[in-house]
Amino acid sequence: MTIMRQNEVIIRVAGAAGDGVQSAGEILVRTFARSGLYATSYNYYQDIIRGGESWYQVRASDVKVKNQGDGLDILVALNQDGVERHTNPDINEGGASPLGKDGIAIFDNSIKGYTKRDTNYCPMPLADIAAKYSKNTLLKNTVGLGAAIAASGIDFNIFADVIRDQFGKKGDIAELNVKAAKEGYDYFLANYKPLGKKFKFGKKKYMISGGMAVALGAVAGGLKMYVAYPMTPASSALHFLAQHAKKYGVFVKIPEDEISAINTVIGANYAGVRAMTGSSGGGFALMTEAVGLSGMTEVPLVIYEAQRPGPSTGLPTKTEQGDLNQVLGASQGDFPRIVFAPGDIEEAFYLTREAMNIAEKYQTPVFIMSDLYLAEHYDTIDSFDLNFTIDHGLRAKDNEQDYKRYLITETGISPRAIPGQPGNMHNEDSDEHNEYGDVVSDAVTNPQDRIRMMQKRMRKMDTYIEEMKPTPTYHIEDAEYVIIQWGSTKGAVEEAVDILRSKGIKIGAIEVKNVFPLNPDIGTLLKNKKKIIAVENNYSGQLSKYISAQFLVKPDLITKYDGEAFYPNALADEIEVRIGKKKEVIRE
Amino acid sequence: MNMNDYKNKRVPPDWCPGCGNFAQLSAITMALAELKIDPKDVVVASGIGCSSNMPEFLNTYGFHGLHGRLVPFAAGVKWANSKLTVIAYGGDGDGFFEGTQHFYHTAKRNVDITYMVSDNQVFGLTTGQASPTAPIGLRTKTTPDGNIETPFNPIAFALNAGATFVARAFSGDVKHLKDITVRAIKHKGFSFIDVISPCVTWNKENSYEYFRPRVYHLENNDVTNFDQAYKLAFEWGDHIPIGVFYEVERPTYEDLDEVLKDGPLVEQKVHTLTEEDLEEFA
Ligand SMILES: Cc1ncc(C[n+]2csc(CCOP(=O)(O)OP(=O)(O)O)c2C)c(N)n1
Ligand code: SF4
Ligand SMILES: [Mg+2]
Numbered sequence: 001m002t003i004m005r006q007n008e009v010i011i012r013v014a015g016a017a018g019d020g021v022q023s024a025g026e027i028l029v030r031t032f033a034r035s036g037l038y039a040t041s042y043n044y045y046q047d048i049i050r051g052g053e054s055w056y057q058v059r060a061s062d063v064k065v066k067n068q069g070d071g072l073d074i075l076v077a078l079n080q081d082g083v084e085r086h087t088n089p090d091i092n093e094g095g096a097s098p099l100g101k102d103g104i105a106i107f108d109n110s111i112k113g114y115t116k117r118d119t120n121y122c123p124m125p126l127a128d129i130a131a132k133y134s135k136n137t138l139l140k141n142t143v144g145l146g147a148a149i150a151a152s153g154i155d156f157n158i159f160a161d162v163i164r165d166q167f168g169k170k171g172d173i174a175e176l177n178v179k180a181a182k183e184g185y186d187y188f189l190a191n192y193k194p195l196g197k198k199f200k201f202g203k204k205k206y207m208i209s210g211g212m213a214v215a216l217g218a219v220a221g222g223l224k225m226y227v228a229y230p231m232t233p234a235s236s237a238l239h240f241l242a243q244h245a246k247k248y249g250v251f252v253k254i255p256e257d258e259i260s261a262i263n264t265v266i267g268a269n270y271a272g273v274r275a276m277t278g279s280s281g282g283g284f285a286l287m288t289e290a291v292g293l294s295g296m297t298e299v300p301l302v303i304y305e306a307q308r309p310g311p312s313t314g315l316p317t318k319t320e321q322g323d324l325n326q327v328l329g330a331s332q333g334d335f336p337r338i339v340f341a342p343g344d345i346e347e348a349f350y351l352t353r354e355a356m357n358i359a360e361k362y363q364t365p366v367f368i369m370s371d372l373y374l375a376e377h378y379d380t381i382d383s384f385d386l387n388f389t390i391d392h393g394l395r396a397k398d399n400e401q402d403y404k405r406y407l408i409t410e411t412g413i414s415p416r417a418i419p420g421q422p423g424n425m426h427n428e429d430s431d432e433h434n435e436y437g438d439v440v441s442d443a444v445t446n447p448q449d450r451i452r453m454m455q456k457r458m459r460k461m462d463t464y465i466e467e468m469k470p471t472p473t474y475h476i477e478d479a480e481y482v483i484i485q486w487g488s489t490k491g492a493v494e495e496a497v498d499i500l501r502s503k504g505i506k507i508g509a510i511e512v513k514n515v516f517p518l519n520p521d522i523g524t525l526l527k528n529k530k531k532i533i534a535v536e537n538n539y540s541g542q543l544s545k546y547i548s549a550q551f552l553v554k555p556d557l558i559t560k561y562d563g564e565a566f567y568p569n570a571l572a573d574e575i576e577v578r579i580g581k582k583k584e585v586i587r588e
Numbered sequence: 589m590n591m592n593d594y595k596n597k598r599v600p601p602d603w604c605p606g607c608g609n610f611a612q613l614s615a616i617t618m619a620l621a622e623l624k625i626d627p628k629d630v631v632v633a634s635g636i637g638c639s640s641n642m643p644e645f646l647n648t649y650g651f652h653g654l655h656g657r658l659v660p661f662a663a664g665v666k667w668a669n670s671k672l673t674v675i676a677y678g679g680d681g682d683g684f685f686e687g688t689q690h691f692y693h694t695a696k697r698n699v700d701i702t703y704m705v706s707d708n709q710v711f712g713l714t715t716g717q718a719s720p721t722a723p724i725g726l727r728t729k730t731t732p733d734g735n736i737e738t739p740f741n742p743i744a745f746a747l748n749a750g751a752t753f754v755a756r757a758f759s760g761d762v763k764h765l766k767d768i769t770v771r772a773i774k775h776k777g778f779s780f781i782d783v784i785s786p787c788v789t790w791n792k793e794n795s796y797e798y799f800r801p802r803v804y805h806l807e808n809n810d811v812t813n814f815d816q817a818y819k820l821a822f823e824w825g826d827h828i829p830i831g832v833f834y835e836v837e838r839p840t841y842e843d844l845d846e847v848l849k850d851g852p853l854v855e856q857k858v859h860t861l862t863e864e865d866l867e868e869f870a
């Protein structure tokens with residue numbers, strides 16, 4: 001069952017890769033954002049530059065939209081295949097439902113044979129209108145978007161301004177596009193009926209992707225250096241930072257490989273500059289050894305790990321949460337590490353910013369784990385709270401008497417000295433060392449020093465656990481059933497909870513934002529529930545296993561590993577089955 | 589300041605008596621003293637190997653990191669704070685096996701650091717396996733019938749990569765080694781020194797006695813002549829040139845980068861994000 005709301009519209013632009021599907025989708029998100037609506041999006045594409053099937057879905061409303069949604073109101077199909085795939089009720093594109101009854105399908109009138117189904121087929125002279133203005137065939141997208149804007153009841157002038165900005169200095173081309181779009185807009189209104197949506201337009205929103213939010217959060221947290229080797233889906237952050245290097249004073253560099261990247265940023269952090277690296281699972285695997293180097297030498301380090309489906313090269317342009325085991329297990333031995341998993345764009349910003357302080361305070365590696373879905377989709381926000389204080393943690397004073405870099409303390413945190421600081425010269429060592437940093441691994445092996453150093457380092461985790469904020473929850477107070485969720489599944493899970501609650505099912509969810517260490521309060525939150533269900537975008541339920549081991553619970557598991565994100569209605573159906581309120585849903 | 593001010597008084601070197609690394613320790617500390625560089629402004633970064641224990645014995649800032657990864661670490665330090673004197677010091681296994689790509693690309697970028705390799709033609713720390721510079725026929729634990737692999741040519745490699753200072757020295761000639769080290773540190777850009785450094789424990793064939801009569805000082809060579817340097821790089825065997833092969837001026841990566849050229853990153857102000865910055869997302 002798909003609930004269609006009057007104050008919500010879902011538009012899908014479908015075509016072949018290279019048809020300009022993505023930029024068309026982004027124009028829509030921006031138009032909604034400027035109109036004062038919330039919007040979110042989903043980019044379905046394949047790992048080929050040209051030719052493969054591709055579509056971009058935008059969902060907008062006057063209330064916050066939590067995910068791309070599984071309904072569809074308006075289809076803009078750029079080719080015959082697009083019309084067929086997205087209006088044929090027998091095809092279910094990666095879980096996204098086809099256009100149903102009352103839905104509007106906009107396509108070029110050269111595509112024939114679509115009249116019979118229970119859909120409002122709206123063929124239009126997209127190509128003919130476009131041809132009046134330009135030889136560039138991509139212009140027909142703009143005509144189609146103009147029609148979609150008319151169908152959803154959005155102010156054309158806002159849309160026109162977005163197009164003008166898109167083309168920037170190319171003023172003439174911009175005006176051609178605006179004129180073509182207006183013809184598409186007018187043609188639709190003259191020949192077809194709009195959907196009759198009713199929105200309460202609010203203040204204009206900002207449109208930002210998860211990767212950008214991570215990058216911006218890092219900048220807000222004092223980032224001065226980003227060194228990374230490109231790998232989808234971590235590259236959106238890299239590109240954003242490279243384009244803003246001068247503006248934000250961030251040195252950005254692609255080195256020869258990921259091993260170089262991580263060792264370079266460890267060098268920079270050691271020298272007192274906030275530096276960060278990022279990659280996806282394959283590139284991160286190469287960084288593994290250096291994660292422990294940061295742990296052992298107690299050099300602060302922030303790593304952005306944006307997941308995509310493995311194993312190996314896997315599905316490079318799809319989404320999954322399959323790297324948790326890898327991140328938790330990266331590098332030999334025990335050392336403190338902290339892992340954050342933001343659930344949405346806002347958390348991506350705030351958690352990355354916080355990670356910059358936490359890494360320096362605890363002098364240890366801190367991870368931001370994201371995935372393709374979160375990293376690459378655009379979302380809207382009202383604003384970010386920009387109030388933040390950079391805290392460099394415990395630093396040594398100049399010329400300390402008998403300076404000990406690894407001073408044994410109750411918190412486990414020792415005072416850092418930075419090269420260039422007078423008097424505190426010392427060595428930081430990947431071999432086991434004593435309080436001075438002098439090596440105790442070979443000639444002067446001293447078990448007591450080893451034991452004290454291990455305990456000192458690991459004590460930092462206890463200190464950190466004490467400062468952890470409570471685990472975020474959603475309708476947990478009276479819940480009989482509870483869902484465990486981490487990362488980008490947040491929106492789909494919360495919406496599934498809404499759907500089930502509207503049916504009278506007392507269900508809630510917890511968001512595991514701190515995937516390591518786990519917040520001890522999770523144990524309490526999971527007590528006395530009829531059923532615990534973990535929802536994960538991976539095969540084996542990596543977080544679920546780990547929560548089971550720590551809190552001695554046995555969650556039921558709903559997984560998805562087809563490379564696509566969860567859809568809220570399909571997820572709600574599955575949850576209903578698991579809690580025994582519904583018979584198994586047959587889905588092809 | 590004298591050379592002893594650059595040594596860690598708590599930790600004496602743990603190398604075998606007679607090991608070539610002692611000469612490098614002397615040369616580095618003498619060079620720093622001669623150049624009057626404050627120990628607080630020096631970072632010595634190393635990898636893993638006997639040679640890489642170097643920073644433990646120094647009273648500068650030091651970092652004893654991962655096998656083969658000292659060069660990117662050192663570049664990170666330099667990019668963070670270009671005021672520091674950064675010396676990367678490691679073994680031939682470290683630098684010419686695991687770290688080859690880092691060596692190449694950092695030299696190509698002309699990052700202003702000094703990279704000194706203790707080249708003993710074996711893996712010392714792991715008890716004597718053949719290293720990339722092991723000569724043909726060298727018998728080691730892993731080549732009991734003699735090495736059959738063509739040795740790596742560090743000088744030619746550094747020249748190919750685009751290093752702007754390329755030199756060879758010999759642990760058996762400390763004064764010359766020190767002079768080369770002084771020049772390398774003073775050189776603005778990527779400086780590479782391959783130091784023939786006998787391992788008295790695991791490489792009995794390539795000893796001080798073997799090298800002493802064979803090495804000769806490069807004199808009157810035109811250090812700006814790449815072709816001549818490249819030709820000299822292949823001279824080996826009975827006559828082994830030591831000294832500066834090549835030295836030219838070229839802008840460093842730090843000079844050219846649009847952010848780094850504004851001064852040491854560590855001293856540059858952190859950008860405070862404002863509402864105005866968010867406007868680009870509207
Ligand atoms: C990633 C990794 N691989 C292997 C080792 C084991 N290891 C330590 S030192 C070394 C070789 C040392 O040879 P070299 O770099 O020539 O230094 P030397 O001891 O000769 O000065 C090896 C293989 C290691 N520490 N790390
Ligand atoms: S084993 Fe060889 S290289 Fe290592 S300390 Fe002894 S002599 Fe030096
Ligand atoms: Mg060696």
